[in-house]
Amino acid sequence: MVTWKSGLCVALLVSAVVGFAAAPPAALKVRENEYYRxxxxxxxxxxxxxxxxxxxxxxxxLVCGTRIGEIWTATDTLxxxxxxxxxxxxxxxxxxxxxxxxxxxxxxxxxxxxxxxRDTNGDGRADVVEAVSTAWSVNGDYxxxxxxxxxxxxxxxxxxxxxxxxxxxxxxxxxWAMRTTPEGKTIPTCSGIRSPGGIGFNAAGxxxxxxxxxxxxxxxxxxWLKPGAxxxxxxxxxxxxxxxxxxxxxAAGLRKPAKQKSGGRLATEAGRIPELLPPAVYFPYKKxxxxxxGIVTIPVAGFGPFGGQLLVADQMQSTVMRVTLEKTADxxxxxxxxxxxxxxxxxxxxxxxxxxxxxVFQTDRGWAAIGGKPFALQxxxxxxxxxxxxxxxxxTAEGFRLTFTEPVDLRSAADPKSYDMSAYxxxxxxxxxxxxxxxxxxxxxxARVSEDGRTVDLVVDGRxxxxxxxxxxxxxxxxxxxxxxxxxxAYYTLNSLPGD
Numbered sequence: 001m002v003t004w005k006s007g008l009c010v011a012l013l014v015s016a017v018v019g020f021a022a023a024p025p026a027a028l029k030v031r032e033n034e035y036y037r038x039x040x041x042x043x044x045x046x047x048x049x050x051x052x053x054x055x056x057x058x059x060x061x062l063v064c065g066t067r068i069g070e071i072w073t074a075t076d077t078l079x080x081x082x083x084x085x086x087x088x089x090x091x092x093x094x095x096x097x098x099x100x101x102x103x104x105x106x107x108x109x110x111x112x113x114x115x116x117x118r119d120t121n122g123d124g125r126a127d128v129v130e131a132v133s134t135a136w137s138v139n140g141d142y143x144x145x146x147x148x149x150x151x152x153x154x155x156x157x158x159x160x161x162x163x164x165x166x167x168x169x170x171x172x173x174x175x176w177a178m179r180t181t182p183e184g185k186t187i188p189t190c191s192g193i194r195s196p197g198g199i200g201f202n203a204a205g206x207x208x209x210x211x212x213x214x215x216x217x218x219x220x221x222x223x224w225l226k227p228g229a230x231x232x233x234x235x236x237x238x239x240x241x242x243x244x245x246x247x248x249x250x251a252a253g254l255r256k257p258a259k260q261k262s263g264g265r266l267a268t269e270a271g272r273i274p275e276l277l278p279p280a281v282y283f284p285y286k287k288x289x290x291x292x293x294g295i296v297t298i299p300v301a302g303f304g305p306f307g308g309q310l311l312v313a314d315q316m317q318s319t320v321m322r323v324t325l326e327k328t329a330d331x332x333x334x335x336x337x338x339x340x341x342x343x344x345x346x347x348x349x350x351x352x353x354x355x356x357x358x359x360v361f362q363t364d365r366g367w368a369a370i371g372g373k374p375f376a377l378q379x380x381x382x383x384x385x386x387x388x389x390x391x392x393x394x395x396t397a398e399g400f401r402l403t404f405t406e407p408v409d410l411r412s413a414a415d416p417k418s419y420d421m422s423a424y425x426x427x428x429x430x431x432x433x434x435x436x437x438x439x440x441x442x443x444x445x446x447a448r449v450s451e452d453g454r455t456v457d458l459v460v461d462g463r464x465x466x467x468x469x470x471x472x473x474x475x476x477x478x479x480x481x482x483x484x485x486x487x488x489x490a491y492y493t494l495n496s497l498p499g500d
Contacts, residue, residue, distance in 0.1 A: 024319075024341035031486060032340050035304070035387040039379040040344065044072060044086040050375045051361035053148070054351035055099040057106065062353075063089070064377070065096025065108055067363060071117070073124065078355055082379070090117055090126040098148020098199070100157065109148025109159060112138045114180055132157075135178060135186035137171025139164050142366070144174065149199045149207060155182040158189070158199055158225065160209045166195040167215060168235050172245050175236025177209065177225050188239075188252050192231035192276075197315065197348070199225075200295030202325060203308040206332075210292035210312060213285055218266075218426020218434030220292035221279035222312060222323060224332050229277040230257040232266070232428075265438070266428040267466025267495075280332035281323055281493045282426070282468050285433070288321055288336055288491060289314030291367055294350040302356020304382045305391060305405045311339065313347035313360065318371035320347055320360060320380075324392040328496045335393040335492040344376035345369050357381045387486040388478045393471065397498050399444070399460030400469070402490075407453030407479040416444045418475025419458065423467040423494075440464060453479050468493050 043049040053065040062077045070091045074084035098109025105116040114133040117126040143166045149158040156179040164170035177190040199209040207225040216233045223231050239245040240256040257275040270276040283289040293313040300307035310323040319341045325334035345362035346369030358380040391403040412418050421442045426434035442462035469492040
């Protein structure tokens with residue numbers, strides 16, 4: 001068995017080899033706080049309060065699942081100064097990495113099972129604990145995380161299962177995504193998962209998860225869990241043929257993908273293997289994140305101009321990133337942007353409160369985090385001020401369209417020299433991670449600004465399918481006061497062009 005201490009040593013050794021990303025400049029954190037201020041909540045005294053999962057079951061009743069197997073509830077979490085009242089709901093569970101609720105039950109995703117718990121006498125403690133699904137294997141490896149979703153539109157809970165040690169599938173369904181129906185039936189849904197860090201739904205209700213850099217993952221990614229898709233890591237494919245699981249796979253209507261080649265490019269292999277689905281968004285390593293984690297959709301109101309977009313946590317860099325998505329004929333693609341830095345520990349679980357503020361539950365166990373503290377619970381509150389940002393980067397027939405949160409200065413935004421773009425991809429390989437390869441420099445030939453100053457159409461020569469298109473907008477300024485963008489970077493993962 002791999003113990004926590006030995007696992008942490010391995011993680012810290014890896015971090016020493018790849019290096020830590022530098023902490024964001026203090027000035028940037030100060031500017032970010034002008035728009036999204038950070039409130040630190042006191043945690044239960046004397047408790048190893050490591051992040052696992054979050055949910056709100058009442059307008060002001062927060063539920064926290066921890067990595068030490070406890071579930072806590074808190075009231076008065078939205079008051080300031082922060083003074084939550086904590087109650088231990090249950091203990092003795094196994095890494096609670098998913099929480100949701102329905103009809104008086106709290107559903108908890110554990111390593112070993114999906115459970116539901118209920119308080120029947122009103123004392124704030126669980127009286128009934130039931131297993132909803134025990135469909136997957138557990139081998140004792142500390143990496144065998146199981147991240148659970150909220151309920152989807154059909155009443156299912158989705159689970160993504162980490163490989164054993166993040167490298168191999170040593171028991172049934174390791175490296176798979178599963179759906180558990182309202183009737184308690186668990187259905188294999190996607191294969192090819194490596195080391196997930198979170199799972200959630202976009203505004204359209206489609207399920208996504210984050211996976212982390214490693215074998216067959218050149219960089220961390222946001223991946224659509226399209227039913228029937230294969231998402232890249234081949235070790236779990238053995239369960240297509242194993243006598244214990246073959247009939248279940250066949251009943252689910254899944255087809256085993258052809259054998260992939262190591263050392264090529266994912267876009268090329270996806271053209272050869274119909275089931276292989278490229279990531280919707282890459283998070284370029286160190287530039288954006290090093291350990292992608294929780295996912296949440298921004299509400300339409302209460303959190304600024306970004307309603308309907310996604311936020312994604314990064315555990316190692318102690319940040320929250322922003323993502324915009326576009327649906328293509330058979331996949332998603334889109335861009336990621338820096339959003340908020342400076343959390344006290346490693347950002348893992350994200351949850352919006354009914355008032356529109358964002359709770360960020362944190363831990364640094366298993367992989368160090370630049371935040372510095374072993375765990376933390378913090379809340380982001382929109383101040384009512386709108387930052388000057390790229391609201392969205394979308395693909396066009398000629399290049400990319402940029403939409404801004406405020407009107408841009410015409411002269412600076414219309415100058416192609418205000419922008420700089422590079423493009424690159426990753427080696428699709430069995431070795432750990434990948435450098436940026438096949439680097440090109442797409443040329444921005446013109447920038448057309450709309451009459452209202454809110455959009456700019458970039459005409460770009462040299463876009464490359466399967467590449468991340470990294471855009472820097474260091475010369476763009478706002479109209480009137482000529483402010484630079486709060487975050488002048490965007491990274492667009494291009495899977496297809498309009499009309500493909």
